[in-house]
Every structure is written in structure tokens, then in C-alpha cells.
Amino acid sequence: MTVQEFCAQYYVDRKGTHSQKWDALLRKFGDSNLLSMWVADMEFKTPQPVIDALAKRVEHGVYGYSDVPNSYYDALNKWEQEHYGYRIEKEWVRFSPGIIPALYWFVNMFTEEQESVIVMTPVYYPFLNAVKDNGRKLITCDLDYKDGIFTVDYERFEKLITDNDVKLFILCSPHNPAGRVWTEEELERMLDICQKHKVLVISDEIHQDIIAPGFRHIPSAIVARGKYASNIITANAPSKTFNLASCLHANIIIQSPVIRAIYDAFIKRYYQAETNLFGITAAEAAYTYGETWRQDLLKVIYSNYSYVKEQMTEYPGIHVCPLEGTYLLFMDLRAYIKPDQIKEFIQDECRLACDYGEWFGEKWRGFIRMNVATHPNFVKQAVDSIKKELKIIKTINGVNTEKK
Ligand SMILES: Cc1ncc(COP(=O)(O)O)c(C=O)c1O
Structure with missing residues (x-):
């Protein structure tokens, strides 16, 4: 199955389903109107045999x-x-x-x-x-x-x-x-x-x-x-x-x-x-x-990752950490964004909800973690907004090359 076919078959809009990823943005980020790329779950339905097994059990009553x-x-x-x-x-x-x-x-x-x-x-x-x-x-x-x-x-x-x-x-x-x-x-x-x-x-x-x-x-x-x-x-x-x-x-x-x-x-x-x-x-x-479904899912994840990696090469100094495993991509933005301004940049300017580096240890402030187990359209939207805002910074302020 191609990435497009997988998304057509399994993508679901989770808004309004009590999902922490989409419906708890206000509580978690103080802003409900962000593109959600945080937390580690996916926008994809589990394999059909899993749904069928659960349905059978539910039907038993x-x-x-x-x-x-x-x-x-x-x-x-x-x-x-x-x-x-x-x-x-x-x-x-x-x-x-x-x-x-x-x-x-x-x-x-x-x-x-x-x-x-x-x-x-x-x-x-x-x-x-x-x-x-x-x-x-x-x-x-x-x-x-x-x-x-x-x-x-x-x-x-x-x-x-x-x-x-x-x-x-x-x-x-x-x-x-x-x-x-x-x-x-x-x-x-x-x-x-x-x-x-x-x-x-x-x-x-x-x-x-x-x-x-x-x-x-x-x-x-x-x-x-x-x-x-x-x-x-x-x-x-x-x-x-x-x-x-x-x-x-x-x-x-x-x-x-x-x-x-x-x-x-x-x-x-x-x-x-x-x-x-x-x-x-x-x-x-x-x-x-679930194996066939998993193989198809991996194509989505690593094609999303390759997209982010390729797009961000335009900004040398920004490091998209190699995603050898997991669907949680860690990105070092410190060459352009001062660590203490990361929240303003990601939320207020890019309009994204990502996990912040400092959540994983204080030293990692200035990194973001982005969940790429999602629809490629969201990944594109997130990358576009980061690139657009970086371009503005580059044009107005020049690059922040301060050593951290
Ligand atoms: C490394 C790691 N361990 C555990 C969990 C969560 O585990 P559980 O939901 O089973 O408590 C996560 C979720 O992202 C994780 O990344």
C-alpha cells in the first residue's frame, strides 16, 4: 500500500473525540488553535482485524x-x-x-x-x-x-x-x-x-x-x-x-x-x-x-521524516536528528532561535503544538520534538510554517549564531 492509500484508508480526524492530542491543547499549551504535533499517538485507525476483534468482544456483551x-x-x-x-x-x-x-x-x-x-x-x-x-x-x-x-x-x-x-x-x-x-x-x-x-x-x-x-x-x-x-x-x-x-x-x-x-x-x-x-x-x-499494516505505517512515518529532513537542509545549522527509530523527531533550532524564545517561536509564530526540548531535560531547551506519525499534509503544514517564520528571522535579524 502506498502512503497515499494508507492515509486514505486509515486517517481519521480526531478532533472532538476527547483526544489529548487535539482536544487538550488549551489545557496543555494555553491555546486551542494550534496544529497538534505533540504526544506519541497517531491519527491512524488501528488495523482492521484489531477493530474486528474488539467489535466481536463488545458484541458478546x-x-x-x-x-x-x-x-x-x-x-x-x-x-x-x-x-x-x-x-x-x-x-x-x-x-x-x-x-x-x-x-x-x-x-x-x-x-x-x-x-x-x-x-x-x-x-x-x-x-x-x-x-x-x-x-x-x-x-x-x-x-x-x-x-x-x-x-x-x-x-x-x-x-x-x-x-x-x-x-x-x-x-x-x-x-x-x-x-x-x-x-x-x-x-x-x-x-x-x-x-x-x-x-x-x-x-x-x-x-x-x-x-x-x-x-x-x-x-x-x-x-x-x-x-x-x-x-x-x-x-x-x-x-x-x-x-x-x-x-x-x-x-x-x-x-x-x-x-x-x-x-x-x-x-x-x-x-x-x-x-x-x-x-x-x-x-x-x-x-x-497487524504486520502488513505496520509495514505500511512505517512507509508513512519515514516518508514524513525524509520530507522534514530534506526541507530543513535549506537552513544549515538546524539539525533534524536522524530518526533511526520511533516516530518522534527531535529538531535542534538553536542556530536560529534563542532557547528562551522557543515557545514564542513555535506556538505564537508557527502556531504549532510540539513537545519542548526542556521537557526532556533542561539542557535541551531550544529543541522541539515533532510527532511524524500523522497525515503528510500536517507535516507539510508544520514544516512550511517553521520555514516561513525562519525566513522572516533570517531577513529581519540575520541568523542568531550566538553560541549557547
Ligand atoms: C519511551 C516511552 N515509554 C513509555 C511511554 C508510554 O507508555 P504507556 O502509555 O504504556 O504508559 C511512551 C510514550 O510516549 C514512551 O515514549
Whole structure:
């Protein structure tokens, strides 16, 4: 299916459907009249077999307490094995209503107050909140950044771990918003350091299925042929891939029986609600029948990304970070816009709602994150307005080349 065909078949106008992306702009940005390019969900209907499976379940009419069928575990395992060579046993799998709630649990499960948890910034902001909201010490290891490219400074990472006696590392793989799909070598180096210093790793792999051509996602649990698996909790979900965020369903995969026992004991104390029937139904159908749709979706995402990248080459100094994975494009506008004026530029002049760089860590003020899993017309409109306003700045003020 071409990009045009996909959009014709799956695009939906979400305004007036209580969508946070379109209907909460006033609350979030103080302005309801912006083109919405923020938050990580899509304007596309989930695959038809998922809709059909949900419709069948709705039609049944009884939504009482339900168990997770074996067919769910089979579908999850098949998806992971076929895509990533990751074989998952049923007994390793637990569920949560989302990855972020689970991160909050993990912080409480594996650390005491004031103990240190490390993340690599810039990073999806709930990672920061999960640590701070629980009274733990947040250690941020900034990724190295040069001209749009993010890499890890392993020495800094290790020193921060030893200096702060870090207990837990929340890894984002692929990385939101850096757009990186970590290579096996990069993961091996990070995980090696964690193992050496007995740091437990939570590997958030929610973006695992949104990978650009030429790149390959490797689950942390199978890096170096599973060498680190006993030190890792994997969290993944079909929610980003298939636009199912409100079905509130995520997988927690724990290979180590020791970690599983700690997890189960913690959950027992707080009592875990039953799984969401609709989340399970949607996820199983997506894993089973969603692959063709996903392949078509990837064409839309990476054609939108290529469009932005190509258009912005007109403005050297503005860096569109390579989108190796995820549909969340990070753009460095600091060559033209003073970081403290980014909000005025993006909202008041360009009339866009984007996630701001500083949400992902203060150092990244002057960046924006733009969601390109949307209709190409919106992407074009957003890029046109950024280019138009940049042109005005260039003409009137000259380029702001101040070093930050
Ligand atoms: C890295 C990452 N983790 C987790 C989430 C959200 O997870 P959930 O909706 O399952 O809580 C997002 C959403 O954008 C994300 O980017």
C-alpha cells in the first residue's frame, strides 16, 4: 500500500473525540488553535482485524472478570521471535496498565528513598518524574550531542553510577526523543557497566517496532546472546505500534526467577487489578494480524521524516536528528532561535503544538520534538510554517549564531 492509500484508508480526524492530542491543547499549551504535533499517538485507525476483534468482544456483551488466554502468550512470543529472535516463556510475562505505571512500581520495588536511579537525557519526561515523584535521587547522564547525533559517554555513565551508588538504570531503547536505535555494541557496553556495578536495568522497548529501514532493534535481554538477561526487566507493548494507548495494556517480561519473586511479592502487597479485557483482545489481534499494516505505517512515518529532513537542509545549522527509530523527531533550532524564545517561536509564530526540548531535560531547551506519525499534509503544514517564520528571522535579524 502506498502512503497515499494508507492515509486514505486509515486517517481519521480526531478532533472532538476527547483526544489529548487535539482536544487538550488549551489545557496543555494555553491555546486551542494550534496544529497538534505533540504526544506519541497517531491519527491512524488501528488495523482492521484489531477493530474486528474488539467489535466481536463488545458484541458478546459480557465484560466480566477474564483470564489471559494462552493464545495471547503465543501471539506475543511469535511476534517477538519472528521480529527479534527473542523467545519468551509464558511464566516470564506480567502485565501492567502501561509502561509508565510500571516504571513507578519498579522505582518503589527496587530502590529505597534517596537511593539513586540513572537515566540518559534527553529522555521521555515521565522517566524523570517516576524517580522524582518517589523521592529517589535522579541521576541524569546527558548523551553526547554533536550536530544532531546522540551517542553515549560510557565513562561519564560509569562514573555517575559509582559516584552515586546507583541501583537502577531506566534505559530507553529505542531512545525517545534522541531517535537512536542502539546498536548491539552500544547496548553491550551500557549493560556491561550495569552488571559490573550491580545496577538493575529496566529496558523500556515500547518503540521497538518503529524502526527505520537499515536499522535493527535488539532486545536488551538478548544482547550478547542473553549474557545480561538475569539483570534486566523488559517492558514493551503494542500501544505505540498499533495506536492502542488508551487500551491500557503493557507487557513486563522478567527472565530472572529472583527478580520475578521480588516483583510478585511487591505486587501482592499492592494488589494488581485484573488485566483489561479490551487491551488483551486488541494486543493479541495486533500481534497476530497487524504486520502488513505496520509495514505500511512505517512507509508513512519515514516518508514524513525524509520530507522534514530534506526541507530543513535549506537552513544549515538546524539539525533534524536522524530518526533511526520511533516516530518522534527531535529538531535542534538553536542556530536560529534563542532557547528562551522557543515557545514564542513555535506556538505564537508557527502556531504549532510540539513537545519542548526542556521537557526532556533542561539542557535541551531550544529543541522541539515533532510527532511524524500523522497525515503528510500536517507535516507539510508544520514544516512550511517553521520555514516561513525562519525566513522572516533570517531577513529581519540575520541568523542568531550566538553560541549557547
Ligand atoms: C519511551 C516511552 N515509554 C513509555 C511511554 C508510554 O507508555 P504507556 O502509555 O504504556 O504508559 C511512551 C510514550 O510516549 C514512551 O515514549
